[in-house]
Amino acid sequence: MPAPFLIVGLGNPGAKYETTRHNVGFMVLDELASRYQGSFSTHKKSNSDIIEARLGDAKIVLAKPRTYMNLSGGPIRALCDFFKIPAAQVIVVHDELDLDFGVVRLKQGGGENGHNGLRSTSSTLGTKDYLRVRVGIGRPPGRQDPADYVLRNFSASEQADLGAICATAADGAELIVERGLQFAQNAVHSH
Numbered sequence: 001m002p003a004p005f006l007i008v009g010l011g012n013p014g015a016k017y018e019t020t021r022h023n024v025g026f027m028v029l030d031e032l033a034s035r036y037q038g039s040f041s042t043h044k045k046s047n048s049d050i051i052e053a054r055l056g057d058a059k060i061v062l063a064k065p066r067t068y069m070n071l072s073g074g075p076i077r078a079l080c081d082f083f084k085i086p087a088a089q090v091i092v093v094h095d096e097l098d099l100d101f102g103v104v105r106l107k108q109g110g111g112e113n114g115h116n117g118l119r120s121t122s123s124t125l126g127t128k129d130y131l132r133v134r135v136g137i138g139r140p141p142g143r144q145d146p147a148d149y150v151l152r153n154f155s156a157s158e159q160a161d162l163g164a165i166c167a168t169a170a171d172g173a174e175l176i177v178e179r180g181l182q183f184a185q186n187a188v189h190s191h
Contacts, residue, residue, distance in 0.1 A: 004052075004059035005177045006085045007032065008076055010094040010117035012069050019159075021137040022150040024166070025093040025117075026064050028135065031166040032173065033062060040064060046078035058177050061085070070116035073124030080125070090130040091173050092121055097146055099136025102161055104169045106176065106185050107132050114146075131176055135169050 009025030017023050033040060033051055040049035043063075051062040061083055065075035080090065088108075094117055099105060109129045112118035122128045140149035154162060168188060175184035 002058070003085050003089055004061050004083055005055075005089045005091060006061045006063060006076070006079055006083065007091045007093065007173050007177075008048075008063040008065065008072075008079070010069060010072050010092060010121075011064065013066050017151065019153045020151050021154060022069060022095055024095045024135045024137060024162075024169075027162065028093045028133065028166045028169040028173070029062055029064050031163075031170040035170065036062075038062070042066075043079070043082075045082055046075045048075040048079060050079070055174060055177050060177060070120055072117040073120035073122070076121050077124040087125045087127050087130045090121075090125070091133060091176055092118065092130055093133040093135065093169060093173060094118060095137045095150060096134040097137060097139055097150070099134055099138070101136055101138040101158060102165050103136035104165065104172055104188055105134045105136070106172050106181060106188055107134065108181055131181060133169050133172050133176075135165065 009029035011023035011026035036053040038051035038053055040051055043050045047066045048063045053060050063079055065072045067075055098113055108131050140146055172184055172188040175187055
């Protein structure tokens with residue numbers, strides 16, 4: 001039986017953070033959950049909310065860690081151990097300051113660019129060589145501190161586009177599972 005793919009969204013738990021830029025990973029996972037008519041249930045061994053589903057022939061685990069962003073790696077590592085998922089089949093969906101708002105890019109490996117969720121994930125997995133769905137949130141205006149910016153809500157005009165952006169990111173994650181990274185990049189990066 002081949003190992004499942006883990007598609008994990010990065011974010012912070014609780015209503016206070018629900019609609020912030022830093023939680024766009026959770027928003028994409030909610031989009032994926034709606035596609036599988038699933039509702040997240042608590043997976044106590046990993047301190048995550050998960051849905052187990054099938055995508056074509058592949059088994060997938062959708063996950064939202066219940067920890068704060070900077071501790072995301074612990075739940076991700078626990079899920080990999082529990083479901084016997086190699087790092088090469090982990091897809092992390094996260095906000096990206098270095099991409100303009102709404103741009104979605106897919107890649108494998110690379111740096112963390114100061115992103116605490118990625119730093120935690122790389123540290124606990126012992127590698128940076130996992131898959132990433134990067135959802136652009138743009139740079140903060142003026143001299144605003146990036147740490148403040150990521151914890152702010154999207155503007156009204158940004159919120160109007162968020163559904164389509166999350167759908168594109170969800171498509172990207174599914175295409176990685178179904179057709180591989182290169183095919184997924186060609187499809188998504190042409191947007």
